[in-house]
Amino acid sequence: MSDNLLKIKDLHVMYRTDDANIYAVNGVDLSLQKGKTLGLVGETGAGKTTLALSVMRLLPDNVGFVTGGSITFDEFEVMKLSEQDMRLLRGKDISMIFQDPMTSLNPIKTVGSQIDEVLELHHPEQSATERARQVDRMMEMVGIPANRKGEYPHQFSGGMKQRIVIAIALACNPKLLLADEPTTALDVTIQAQVLTMMNRLKSQLGTSMILITHDLGIVAQICDEVAIMYAGEIVEKGTVEDIFEGTVHHPYTVGLFGAIPNLKEKTRRLHPIEGLMPDPATLPQGCYFADRCEHCTVRCRSESPQMLRVGETHRVKCHLFCNQSGV
Amino acid sequence: MTATETVSASGLQAQERFKKYKKKSQFRTIWNRLKKNRLAMLGLIIFSVILIIVLGADLAFDYEADAIAQHLSQRFKHPSWQHLLGTDQYGRDLLARVIYGGRISLFVGIATICVSLTMGIVIGASAAYYGGWVDNVLMRFTDMFLAIPHTLMALTLVAALGNSMLNLILAMGLSNTPRMSRLVRSAVLGITEQDYVKAARSCGAKDSRIIFRHILPNAIGPILVQATQTVARSVLTISALSFIGLGISEPTPEWGAMLSEAKSQMRYHANLAVAPGVAIITSVLSLTLLGDGLRDALDPRLKN
């Protein structure tokens, strides 16, 4: 489909440390269409951040390696690009924002100059005045008065710092925005402000987004598609209707929903998922979720499940649904 | 009383259950990390060799005969099997003097650390833990001393107190104390804010227990590293002091003093300067490499 902005195929990523090899991403297939928002959901250690960093080719040197698969962004083979070409892509066509607004900004440069920096890098043809106008425009867009562009990051609150980070990320109107838990460190009322703003900007600028989060509430509010990640694999993916209103789910997804304290309903006891995610250095044979799954069978422990079709757009990686589809 | 009996009965079992699980020694983890740093291991090996040679000197040489007594007939001999590095202007074996000189340097170096470490911990930990006016007063005194160049201060103290081994140690210990206090203070400050210190306080622990059981063991990393650097710096300072005649006096062998004497002889008998010089460089370098390696290995960023 030429409509696909991003296509990840069978991606494998590994970290090589002194003690062991860590298999962070194990065979991920994912695609994203133009203008859509994908929610990448998972817990700590699932590999979501690694996946995003791989798309940007920002894995730590000499430690993180892509050991298989391909990433295609807008007809470019990301893995085959030179570092120079990759640098042209970053900030201009693909941008990333991170969780902690405190450390994402340079404390000794004014916020205006930091937005200007990315414009200067990618639009050398523009004059300083044109860039200044664009900086003002970006600041207004994220809801910060343009006359504050001469101030330093420490003069802003956490929520405003995150808005500045978003302004920098969107300054060159990228096609794809990778947002790694952008509101986790913010208060819930500020989170609502920032999410609403991101939604508005997205539709205004037509940006596609991959939103990494562990909060299913946020996913329900602003995502079009969802992919659930566990131990480096996508175990379930589909549209937001498939995930929230579908009838069949991966046991992990069921567990996640069961473990969330529910604001609207009255439940007394929560239903946690017993056990822990497997150690990414020593992944078991067969299905990675087998140890924690109440539907685990002998087959699950020896054979890794395939990604099976349970709906038009809905896929689940589990042996339970073998009968419902062809492979 | 049955309650205590039951506890005791299961208590005996408890200790056996406890013994089943071995504690992963923290030293082992640190050692493993240190082993991977090749430069640090090199430093450790070299320094160990120096230590062994210096401590075992009496096996090969006799202090009085070889290093002190003058044999004027043997002056300025070239390196030979009898005198591996040759002899100096008084006919004394150069190698023996270098090795015995090492004893002095290292002994004074280690003694200096003991003084500055003890005083530094007392001052720094008190300042950081109690804060307020205690911190202010102690730190202003420290600042005063920090403003004086370290070597100059050692020099002045020795000149004032008199030229003896004890005074030398005291002088150097005192001149190193301000730096050590500052270091301990910042290490302790960082730790005092941590939740586990608050937790200890909420368990009712007294100040002394908190400082010795919770704070200092976690601050030991940067302190230890600074300690190795202090030994290195002491070696240099003693040499410097002896060079200008204020440290160890003749005929006791000492690297700096030997360098000073060799000044006039360097043109024709370079070995007299090169030998102690190389000794200084090697010890200081090996200690610095070891210190750097220790800092990386002790790094309490054990978050995995």
Next chain:
Amino acid sequence: MGVPLIQTKNLKKFFNTPYGLLHAVDDINISINKGQTLGVVGESGCGKSTLGQLMLRLLEPTSGEILFEGDNILNYSPAQMNEMRRKMQIIFQDPFASLNPRMTVSEIIAEPLKVFNVYKKKNDMLARVFELMETVGLAERFVNTYPHELDGGRRQRIGVARALALDPKFIVCDEPVSALDVSIQAQILNLLMDLQDSQGFTYMFITHDLSVVKHISSNIAVMYLGQCVEFSDTDGLFDSPLHPYTCGLLESIPIPSLKHRKELHVMEGEVVSPIDPKPGCRFAPRCPDAKAQCTECSVPLKEVSPGHFVSCIKYL
């Protein structure tokens, strides 16, 4: 009907900063009955963590009273206060920073026992450590491991075990699950609730997450900039929130359900630090229903329906 185990009366804590007087906790009057949980909810800068530490006298209040079983603990001598420590404990938020990295699991859990010299024999102490580990669901084999070798959920269980060691009556839980993954959060919350059922602990549960507090609390106090703006039983608060801040807070939370997919209610403005606050309602600058009188005088907490208190001009 319950007997209050712990109460505060006009509790205040102010800090001197270079910018002015910071009103961290300003005139808090709460009461927690035996065996119940008070949820203290608020965002950053509201003073909830400070309140938690004040309850244990880890910080000294500027003024006010804290009554434990009727006695004002602020009048206690250091020796009496030390004895009090056995009855009140705290669980911290960060399961890494709250454990001494140089101590093993058993040493951490045994620390309160050692400080108070509870067991003369080492055997007995170890037996108690094993008992506590079992209670919180920590496998025996972790007894000699270090915190950094374990994951967040297990580390937090160590924190719980340590808090239980002296058989306290009252436990302050300062955001104990905020740093944990959702599935582990649920495990720890269930553990805390089970312990309360079986051993009758009284909790003060501090959090910013309204959905978590709904499960575990019998009563909830909503804090904003050092003041309590609403106080009610849990059902009452969620069924009919009264204070505009509480309403705004509830509506800002994204619900994991498509049925409730709507524009998130956006509360304008930012939370500011409560330094030298002006008279009147502190929420007025952000309140959609603010009137002129709101900034003139403060409104004390008023009981609007049985057990439901709110501090807002709308209900005077």
